[in-house]
Structure formats: structure tokens, C-alpha cells
Amino acid sequence: MNLYNLKYKMFGERSILIEWPQEINNNILQNILSFKNELKKIYCGKIYAKNSYNSLLVSFPNKINTSNTIFKIDSIYKKLKYVKKQIYKCWEIPVCYEIEFGKDLIFLKKQLSIDIDEIILLHTSNEYKVFNIGFLPGFLYLGGLNKKIHYPRKNKPDLYIEKGSVGIGGGQTGIYPNESPGGWNIIGKTPIELFNSEKKRPCFINPGDNIKFTPISKKKFSLIKNLVEADEYKIKKTMIND
Amino acid sequence: MIEVIKTGLFSSIQDKGRFGFENFGVPISGSMDQFSYAHSNKLLNNKDNDAVLEITMTGPELKFHEKTKICITGADISPKLNNKSIGLNFIHFVEKGDVLSFGKIKYGIRSYIGIKGGFLTTDVMGSRSMCLNVTNSFRIKKGEFLKFKPITEIKKNSYVSEIENFDHFKNFKIKVYKGPEFNKLSENQKNKIFKKEFTISNYNNRMAYQLNEILENKLKPIISSLVMQGTVQLTPSGKLIILMRDNQTCGGYPRILQLSESSINTLSQKYYGNKIMFEII
Numbered sequence: 018m019n020l021y022n023l024k025y026k027m028f029g030e031r032s033i034l035i036e037w038p039q040e041i042n043n044n045i046l047q048n049i050l051s052f053k054n055e056l057k058k059i060y061c062g063k064i065y066a067k068n069s070y071n072s073l074l075v076s077f078p079n080k081i082n083t084s085n086t087i088f089k090i091d092s093i094y095k096k097l098k099y100v101k102k103q104i105y106k107c108w109e110i111p112v113c114y115e116i117e118f119g120k121d122l123i124f125l126k127k128q129l130s131i132d133i134d135e136i137i138l139l140h141t142s143n144e145y146k147v148f149n150i151g152f153l154p155g156f157l158y159l160g161g162l163n164k165k166i167h168y169p170r171k172n173k174p175d176l177y178i179e180k181g182s183v184g185i186g187g188g189q190t191g192i193y194p195n196e197s198p199g200g201w202n203i204i205g206k207t208p209i210e211l212f213n214s215e216k217k218r219p220c221f222i223n224p225g226d227n228i229k230f231t232p233i234s235k236k237k238f239s240l241i242k243n244l245v246e247a248d249e250y251k252i253k254k255t256m257i258n259d
Numbered sequence: 260m261i262e263v264i265k266t267g268l269f270s271s272i273q274d275k276g277r278f279g280f281e282n283f284g285v286p287i288s289g290s291m292d293q294f295s296y297a298h299s300n301k302l303l304n305n306k307d308n309d310a311v312l313e314i315t316m317t318g319p320e321l322k323f324h325e326k327t328k329i330c331i332t333g334a335d336i337s338p339k340l341n342n343k344s345i346g347l348n349f350i351h352f353v354e355k356g357d358v359l360s361f362g363k364i365k366y367g368i369r370s371y372i373g374i375k376g377g378f379l380t381t382d383v384m385g386s387r388s389m390c391l392n393v394t395n396s397f398r399i400k401k402g403e404f405l406k407f408k409p410i411t412e413i414k415k416n417s418y419v420s421e422i423e424n425f426d427h428f429k430n431f432k433i434k435v436y437k438g439p440e441f442n443k444l445s446e447n448q449k450n451k452i453f454k455k456e457f458t459i460s461n462y463n464n465r466m467a468y469q470l471n472e473i474l475e476n477k478l479k480p481i482i483s484s485l486v487m488q489g490t491v492q493l494t495p496s497g498k499l500i501i502l503m504r505d506n507q508t509c510g511g512y513p514r515i516l517q518l519s520e521s522s523i524n525t526l527s528q529k530y531y532g533n534k535i536m537f538e539i540i
Contacts, residue, residue: 026439029489029517034439039482067282067485069509074485149483151284151509154392158483194284195392212283214383214393220283 018098021048025087032076033086041070041160046148049073050225051100055093068224069149070158107144107227109253110192110207112183113238114140118206125168125185125202136204137232139163144227144257145190155194155212155220159228162190174200181207183230205230208242209252227257260324261374261405267319267361271398271465272378272405274310276504277386286505287488288388291465291527292369293520294427295333299373302330302350309377310387312399314370316530318361319399321372323353325409328375334367334428334528352412366428367528379406390505431529432538433522438491440513443478452515453537457499461531465505468526470535473497480511489518491537501526 021037028034035052037045046068053066053073065076075090114137116122126133145159152158162185170186175198178184182193184201193199194211207230212220222228233241244250273296276289290296290313300309312319318336330350331338338345339360345351347370353359359372380387383394391397399405444452451474462469476497485508486492492500492512501518502510503526518526519540529535 027436028439028514029436029487030519032487034485036439041482065278065281067508069485070482072485074487076487149509150282151483152507154280154284154286156284197392212392214285219280219285219384224282 018048018051018100018102019044020094020098021045023091023094025091027083028074030080031078032074033081033083033090035073035075035090037071039071041148043146043160045071046146046225047102048097051103052094052097054103055097055100056090059093067151069151103225105223105225105227105257106254107229107257108222110209110228110230111233111237111241112141112205112207112230113233113235114205115235117235118182118238119204121184121202122204125166125204128168129166131165136166139166140185140190140204141230141232144229147222147224147226147228149224150220150222153194153197153212154214155222157191157211157222157228159190162188164188168202170200171202172200174198175203178203179206181209181211183207206238208238208245209250210245221252261407262322262324263319263399263401263403263405264322264358265320265360266399266401267314268317269315269398269464270319271313271389272310272380273313273388274377274386275308277384277388277390277393280384281508284508285384285393286390286466286508288386288390288393288465288505290371290388291504292333292367292371292524294524295369295528296371296373298348299330299332299371300377302332302348303328303373303375305373305375305377309373310380311374312372312378312405314361314372316364316368318370320358320360323355323357323359324404325355325407326412327353327407327410328412329353329359330373331370332373333370335365336370337362337365338370368530369527374407375410376408379408427525428528430525431533431535433526433535434519434540435491435516435522435537436519436540438514438516439484440478440481440493441515443513444493444515445477448474448476453539456534456536459529459531459533459535463529463531465503467503467506468501468529470499470501472499474499478513481513483509483511484514486510486514487517489520489523490514491516491518503527 024036026034145161149158178199183205186201273290276287457470460469
């Protein structure tokens with residue numbers, strides 16, 4: 018694995034912020050995630066680590082000596098070149114793109130001058146990379162939206178967006194894991210639960226995984242929804258190698 | 260069991276926090292003032308992660324259906340047991356049928372009701388801390404029953420403990436470290452931030468405290484990046500937002516300062532109109 022020129026910064030009294038070059042790409046993400054895993058392994062659960070597009074935040078339970086800690090974790094990074102690439106999954110997320118669920122489809126069709134069928138096709142043909150999960154529990158920051166369907170988020174956010182709604186906000190697409198206010202243009206809805214705090218693994222998707230949206234009918238939507246509620250729906254997944 | 264007769268302004272069960280799920284967007288949560296929270300468990304000889312009831316400004320009215328011991332720490336919201344004033348930082352024996360209520364605020368805004376053995380409400384992902392979008396409810400509800408393990412001990416006289424540190428409530432100096440984007444600030448901004456007094460706005464809650472004063476700002480938003488409890492963000496309009504316990508796990512505003520752990524506790528006892536000053540460590 019290639020190594021980058023990292024910047025280490027003290028962040029408060031017990032955390033270190035590690036920064037990669039300020040660009041969004043998959044190689045950087047893989048590098049961050051491998052480092053995160055390695056640190057977790059070495060510190061065996063004694064640290065907390067979370068990542069974003071270009072950075073990793075490592076927090077210790079108590080006050081740290083910053084320079085010693087940076088020296089130690091950087092030596093772990095240097096050995097990363099011998100670490101094998103991790104294997105990630107691609108999850109198939111069924112989405113119903115009926116007007117009833119995608120209340121901004123007609124608006125987008127007019128604004129982008131693209132037929133609704135074409136919008137759906139463009140939205141479902143790519144695989145998206147999960148760079149980060151945050152903002153709301155289970156909210157995925159996805160990369161890879163086709164430029165033709167980029168559209169700015171609303172100036173005035175909607176007060177109520179239903180759980181499972183799929184939207185477009187600028188160059189990003191995403192799913193609302195819970196009902197919430199939000200400014201994205203809604204194009205569909207998934208019956209899948211992205212976050213359920215009662216489950217052993219509240220969020221089944223991990224940063225580094227891919228997701229792919231598959232269009233489903235309204236009938237299939239309610240069928241899957243029932244299965245999800247009965248905890249009997251198995252989400253399709255494949256291993257990815259990129 | 261404790262029966263919630265009145266909820267108070269905002270009362271929620273809290274503990275140390277929910278750790279290990281931040282990379283799924285789950286806030287750590289936990290008691291806003293970890294200092295007063297820890298004090299209550301310590302006095303009760305509880306485990307250090309036992310759950311307490313955090314109350315805010317206007318206290319609840321609670322009826323005990325079993326015998327226990329309680330200890331109230333943090334802000335002084337004039338606690339009363341069966342309408343008789345009781346002291347803070349004391350262990351009080353509570354009998355079946357006793358009613359705990361509150362009155363006027365004397366200092367601070369968040370008070371902690373610790374109970375022997377801790378509250379035994381639902382554990383969600385390793386914590387009992389209530390939080391929006393994570394637990395079923397994010398505050399206690401009227402008519403709700405809160406579980407705990409009753410005691411069989413015979414009543415003894417209440418006993419006083421060491422007095423809580425009053426500096427914690429009087430202090431208006433908020434100790435900070437430089438944040439990751441501090442060096443992007445202009446010299447003028449850097450000077451101002453440590454010389455100016457800031458006022459807490461009416462937008463202050465468990466998620467964040469916003470400050471009223473504007474720090475003229477030309478910094479652009481950054482790529483959505485990692486933040487934590489106590490991170491001070493500078494918004495494009497020049498307002499400062501200090502993230503608190505139920506904070507979002509990432510954000511796109513420059514992170515200019517980071518509060519020390521003890522200053523997060525200090526700040527959590529402040530409210531609308533209070534003045535603070537930042538002091539670099």
C-alpha cells in the first residue's frame with residue numbers, strides 16, 4: 018500500500034487529528050481505513066477512531082503526551098505498506114422511484130431537462146462509495162453521483178422528510194436514515210432501515226463499502242417493507258475488489 | 260420505580276456516554292456536566308458509569324414507589340423532598356411514596372439526580388443516555404416509570420460530603436486549545452477571539468451552544484470533516500458554534516478552537532445571556 022505525506026495535529030487534550038491531502042478519492046479512503054483498522058488492532062479497543070474523506074480522528078480515554086503519541090502512531094503508519102488491502106462489500110439498496118415517494122422528481126425533470134426514466138437510470142447505474150457515515154446516525158456520505166443529475170439543495174429546507182427517502186443535494190446523493198428536516202431533492206424511497214439501534218449491528222454498512230440502488234415497484238416496496246419489519250429481509254451483497 | 264409526575268423543562272437519563280459508534284454517525288451523548296455527574300455517583304458509591312437523571316432549569320416532580328438513596332449534584336434548583344428543602348451533595352434516604360420536586364434556580368442550570376445503583380432504564384448500544392434518533396425517546400415523559408433497584412438498608416441520618424467546587428459555576432473563562440483550522444484565521448481574528456467577551460445565545464441545548472457576537476469571517480467552509488464534543492466552529496456568517504454532548508459527528512465549518520474537557524463541563528452550566536471568555540492553554 019502506498020503511503021502519503023500525513024499531517025498530525027493535536028486536537029484537544031486526548032485526540033490526534035491525522036490529515037491526508039485535501040482531495041476526495043478512493044485510494045486515500047482505503048489508506049485512511051487501513052490505518053484506522055491497524056490502530057484499532059494495535060490499541061485493542063482502547064482508542065476511538067472515526068474517519069472522514071481526508072482525515073482520521075483518534076481519541077484516547079485520557080490526556081496524552083501529544084508528541085510521543087504522534088511518534089508512536091506514525092511508526093504504525095510507516096509499517097502500513099506491508100498491510101494487505103481490506104475487502105469491502107457492495108450492498109444493493111432497493112428504491113421505489115414512484116412520484117408518490119419521489120416528490121421532487123417532476124421538479125428535477127424540469128430543471129435538468131432530463132426525463133424521469135433517465136434520472137432513475139442515471140441514479141441506479143453507478144456504484145457509490147461510502148466515504149463517511151455521520152450527520153445523522155446511519156447517514157451515508159456517498160461519492161460517485163453522475164454529473165448530469167447534480168442539483169443544488171433547497172434554500173429553504175423541508176421541515177419533514179420521511180425515513181428512507183433518497184435525495185440529491187448538490188453533487189451528493191443519500192438516504193435519510195430517520196425522519197428529519199432536510200434540504201435535499203427527494204427522488205425515491207427505500208424500505209431498508211439504514212440504522213436501527215435495537216440491532217446488534219445498528220448500521221450494517223461500513224465506510225469503504227459500496228452501495229448500488231436498484232429500482233423497485235410500489236408493490237415490491239411494501240413486500241420488502243413487511244419483510245424488513247419482521248426482520249426477515251436479507252439485503253443482497255457482493256464482495257468488491259477495487 | 261420512580262413515577263414521573265411532571266417532567267420539568269428538559270429531563271433525560273444520562274451516563275458517561277455511548278462509545279464506539281461514532282463512525283456510524285452516533286453522538287457520544289452522556290451527561291452535559293460530567294464533573295457534577297461523576298460527583299453524584301462517587302458520593303453514592305455507585306459505579307462510575309451508572310445512569311442519572313439530568314434536569315435542566317425547571318426540575319421535574321418525581322414520586323418514588325420504592326425505597327432508595329439519592330444524591331443531587333450540579334446546579335442548585337432548590338430540591339425538595341415532600342416539600343421540605345434538601346441539600347445538594349448530600350445522601351438522602353427516600354421512602355416509598357416520597358415526592359421529589361424543585362424550585363427556583365440559585366446557580367447553574369443542570370442538576371443531576373443520582374440514585375443508588377443507577378437508573379436501570381433501557382440500555383441501547385452500551386449506554387442508557389437518551390439521544391434523539393438513537394433511543395426511543397430523548398427525554399422522560401409524563402406518567403413514565405423509571406426503573407431502579409430498591410435498597411433494603413435501614414434509614415440512617417443523611418450525611419454530608421465534601422463540598423462541590425464553586426469555581427465550577429462562577430468561572431466564565433473557557434479554556435481552549437487551538438483547533439485544526441486556527442492558523443487559517445487572520446491576526447486580527449486571532450487577537451479578537453481572546454479579547455472579546457462572548458454571550459451565549461438562546462440557541463443553546465445538548466447539541467450545541469451558539470454565541471451572539473460576530474467574528475468577521477472570510478474563511479470558506481471546509482470538506483465535511485471530523486468534529487467532537489467541545490469543538491468551536493466558525494460559520495460563514497461569523498457566528499461561533501460550540502458543539503456539546505449530542506453533537507453531530509462531522510461538519511463543514513472551520514474548527515478554530517477546542518475546549519478542554521473541564522471547560523465543556525463549565526460551559527454546560529451556563530445559559531442564555533451568560534458571558535464567557537476564551538483563554539488559550
